[in-house]
Amino acid sequence: MSSRFDVKSQLRRWSQPLRLLATTWWRRQSPSRQDRFATLGPLISVLLFLAAIILAFWYLRNEEIEREQEAVKRDTEIAQKQIQLRLIENQEQLVRIAREIATRATDTHEFNTQASTWARDRPEITHVTWLSNRRERRASVSAAGYQADSLMALDGGDPSMPAGTPGSAAESVFQLVKERRQPAYSQAFSDANNTMVFQIQVPLIDRTGFSGVLIAEYTVEGLLRYYVPSDVAVRHAIAVLDSRDLVVASTVTPMPGQKLKKPSIFHEVPLAPAFNGLVLRGQGYRTSVGLISNTLFWMVVALSVLTVWMLLGTWKHMRRRMQAQNALINETNFRRAMENSMLTGMRAMDMESRISYVNPAFCAMTGFSEGELIGRKPPFPYWPPDRYEENARLLQQEIQGRSPAGGAEVKVMRKDGTTFDARMYVSPLIDPKGKQTGWMTSMTNITEAKRVxxxxxxxxxxxxxxxxxxxxxxxxxxxxxxxxxxxxxxxxxxxxxxxxxxxxxxxxxxxxxxxxxxxxxxxxxxxxxxxxxxxxxxxxxxxxxxxxxxxxxxxxxxxxxxxxxxxxxxxxxxxITARRRAEEQAAQQAEKAQVTSRLMTMGEMASSVAHELNQPLTAITNYCNGMVSRVRNDQIGKDDLLAALEKTAKQAQRAGQIIHRIRNFVKRSEPQRAPSQAHDIVEDAVELAGIELRRRNVAIHTYVAQRLPTLMVDPILIEQVLMNLLKNAAEAIDNAGLPVSRRHIELRVVPKHTPELGANIEFSVTDMGPGLPEEVIVRMYEAFFSTKADGMGIGLGLCRSIVESHQGRIRAENLYNGSAIVGCRFSFTIPVEIPRHEAPGTASNTAETP
Missing domain, CATH: 3.30.450.20 (PAS domain)
Known part of the structure; x- marks a missing residue:
């Protein structure tokens, strides 16, 4: 008794901390969680009870299935052992008989007697046959115990006879026994009576070697009928299956026209010791009722589901109540937080104009506390003394419901006496029953907004x-x-x-x-x-x-x-009208300057042009005077007269070409760009400049690349640039008094491509003159700057304007030999568009000298 009391006290002492811990945890939970746990407890208990019932049913059912599987396995192995023992015993007897035949101790008559006695005690054997090594039948005894001459015939119609046909079961095992010299079992096959059989062939070995075989043929059905124990056959069906999983024989015979039900439990073992592809299968069927058809199980499930449904309904109802309670609490907290945190002042008045509520923002704006404002009637303490009448009028408008929809702008006085501008909006205060209980006023400080x-x-x-x-x-x-x-x-x-x-x-x-x-x-x-x-x-x-x-x-x-x-x-x-007019005037002035520059160039070349024209005119005069004199004296023939007239015409044509080129060069026309070839421009410019070059005894060498792209330029303007550069080069050489070896100019026209300007054609004029000082290179494009005593300083400036109007660039540089200046080069570029299919041009050299 005392020991039992000690155990109870010990358990109470151990469980007390657990109860204290559980009580502490439960008290820490919120009421909503306590309600949730109180609802989930019974629900979890019912679910656990249902799970336990299902597990119990499942466990018992699996136990029964395992017992049934063990019984099938045990009976199958018993049947295998019985058949195995019988086959081993028969094999030993056959080996003994084969040994006696090989030692010549048994002849045909004795074999028939011995085989008949042996076969009558073994109903599973159809016949026992003695064959020679040439497959000749020496003797054959049927299962009835007498010699059958029709068995194992060599006519080829008996499938049990190894007649040398490749692929037959009897022939395959015959060859195997002949090679291995050991007993062997054949595959199952159908004999002449369409009975599924298999053979065991025992080799006959004498002193000469392989002398034949001893064949015993088993029926599969006989093995099952006579050697499967009857108690095993009663409990379970035993069947033999071939390699194609087809039933060869079975202890259960199906009704005609019906198929055997597929077994739910089975166990397979090989047919030992034959091991010829035949499988011994034990089959069983479940007799227990499954979970699906168990009435008790479904009753437990239905009651459990009903209990769970009721608990879920109770839990859902409590959850809706908790949600409504939480929503009410959250709404109250939200409104309170919104009223306390908003910057707009809120004031509520009852129907007697008594203040019943102010929020913290209203108190903060006016400087008065909630106690100083609640219960006050007009005039309110935040009304400025000088605006009592105006505020009273606005209050009457509020009470009468005539307050402006956009609010009223008022002056409000703080507790410290300072004032600020505010806008007040008024709306009626309605209780849940739809009755007005007062007025709600919102006030916003608009001092800063008004200033902005x-x-x-x-x-x-x-x-x-x-x-x-x-x-x-x-x-x-x-x-x-x-x-x-x-x-x-x-x-x-x-x-x-x-x-x-x-x-x-x-x-x-x-x-x-x-x-x-x-x-x-x-x-x-x-x-x-x-x-x-x-x-x-x-x-x-x-x-x-x-x-x-x-x-x-x-x-x-x-x-x-x-x-x-x-x-x-x-x-x-x-x-920009004035600017456009100025630009038009500037363009007109530039055009006039270009024409003036060409006229000045021709004026400077006037003596050279006169000398150039004097030669053909003098020749014409001489030809005419000579013809007149010879005609008067009748000293000229027709051929001589024609030759003189042709020479006169050529000189006149030469003078006309000179005048035509000068006229085209100096005539005034609007600048007009057209497709032009660089070779034609250079040819016209060199022909005009050649007059001045010949007068100054300066040679010119031209180099124009072949197949140059077409230029979209005004050819007269480009020709004017070349003329100006060539004339300047000739004047520099002549004024410097250079020797004949340095009195020449080189004009080159070549294609180029630079990353900055892209594809372009470069015109360069190189002379062997004294070059240009650095200060002249810096200022030579300035208007009216010239190094000549009689120069006007507009030539190079116009050249630059013409080149840049064609989106080109012009530059000048001195040529050096060491530190000495040996010449000067003026070059300008004109951009072009080169089609992709055009190959780059090849150059050709031409030289012209006066």
Missing amino acids: RDQLSASHERFTTVLEGLDAAVSVLSVQQGELLFANRSYRLWFGADPKGHAMLAGGQLSRSKEDPDHDEEVDDYSGLPAQPLMEVGADPREVYIDSLEMWFDVRARYLQWTDGRLAQMLIATD
Whole structure:
């Protein structure tokens, strides 16, 4: 008794800390969690009970299946052992008989007697046969115990006879026994009576070697019938299967027209000691009822499901109640937090204009505490003394429900006496029954907002003043509606308030309709906008001419979002009429300067041209005088007269060509670019410059590359540049008094390609003169700068202008031999476009000397 009391006290002492720990954990949980655990406890218990029942049923069923499998396995192995013992015993008897035959102790008659006695005691054997090594039948005894002459015939019709046919079971085992000299079993086959059999063949070995075989043929069905124990056959079905998994024989015979039910439990073992592909299978069937058809199981499941459903319903109901409670708590906390954290002051009054509620923001704005405001009636302490009447009037409007919808702007005084601007909004306070119980007022401090608004108004006024004072026209047009949103004074002065002026400046993009055939390529179908980035900071300027005003404008456009969110286009149009007129006058002056430069060049070459023309004119005069004299004296024949006239015509043609080239060079015409060949330009320039070069005794060598690309230039202007460079080179050589070896100029025209300029053709004029000082190279392109005493200083400047107008570059450099200057080179480039299929040009050298 005392020991039992000690055990109870020991258990109580051990369980007390656990109970204390569980109690502490339970008290730490929130009421909602306690309710959840109280609901989940029974639910988990029911689920565990249902799981235990299912596991118990499953365990018992598996136990029964395992016992059945063990019984099938045991009976199959018993049947295998019985058949194995019988086959081994028969094999030993056959080996003994074969030994007696091999030792000549038994002849045919004795074999028949001995085999008949042996076969009658073994019903599973169909016959016993003695064959020679040539497959000749020596003797054969049937299962009835008498000699059968029809057995094992050599006519080839008996499948049990190893007649030498390849592939037959009897022949295969005959060859195997002959090779190994050991007993062997054949594969199962059908004999002449269509009975499934297999053979054991025992070799006959005498002193000469292999002398034949002793064959015993078994029926598979006989083995099962006589050697499977009857108690095993009663408990389970035993069947023999071949290598194709087909039933050869079975202890259970199916009804005609019916198939055996597929066994749910089976065990297979080989048919030992034959091992010829036959398998012994023991088959069993489940007799127990499964879980699905167990009534007790389904009753337990139904009761458990019903209990779980009731518990889930209770848990869902409690959960909805907890959700409603939590939502109410959260809503209360949210509203309280919102009222306490918002910057807008909230004030509630009852129907007697008594303050019933103020939030912390209202107290913070006015400086009064909640106790100082609750229960107060007008005049309120935050009313400024000088605005009692105005505030009382606003309060009466509130009570009567006539407060402005946009709120009323009032002055509020803090507790320290300072004031600020506020906007108050009033709405009726309705209780849950729909009855008005007072008024709710919200108040916002708008002092800073009012200051910012005033600043924005002043800034807008300044901005508008600046835009109105601009000389450029500024306009903003709505893209979708085509409405003119803004226009400054200059725009209104030129175009009035009509948005068509904006469309003219924009090039008509916004007025273009979707029926325009080019609309799909230039305008986005979704919004009708130009298909380009709308919000580009700087668009490319455009120069637009307005016919009605006879003015030129430099127009810059960009898209922006207007104050109301609409997409708009802003244009800034600057009047550039005066600049365009100045540019036109400058172009005219440049053209006149070019013509003047050519006339000056011809003027400087006047004596050379006169000398050049004097030669053909003198020759013409001499030819004419000679012909006249000889005609008078009748001393000239027809042939001589024709020869003199032809020479006279050639000299006149020469003089005409000189005059024609000079006329083309100095005539005034508009600059016009046309496809030109560098070879033709060089030829005309050299022919004109040759007059001056011959007068100064200066030779010229030209080098023009073949198959050069076509130039898009004004040939007269390029010819003028070459003429100026050649004349300057000749003058430098002549003024320096250089010897004949250095009195020559080289003109080269070659193709080039540079990363900066791309494909171009370079014209270079190289002389062997004294070169140019560095200060002259720096200033030689300046207007009216010249190193000649009678020069005007416009030649090189015009050359530079002409080259750059063709997007080319001109440069000058001295040539050095060590530190000594041995000449000067002027070169300029003209860009060209070279087709990809054109091969690079090859050069040719030509030389012309006076």
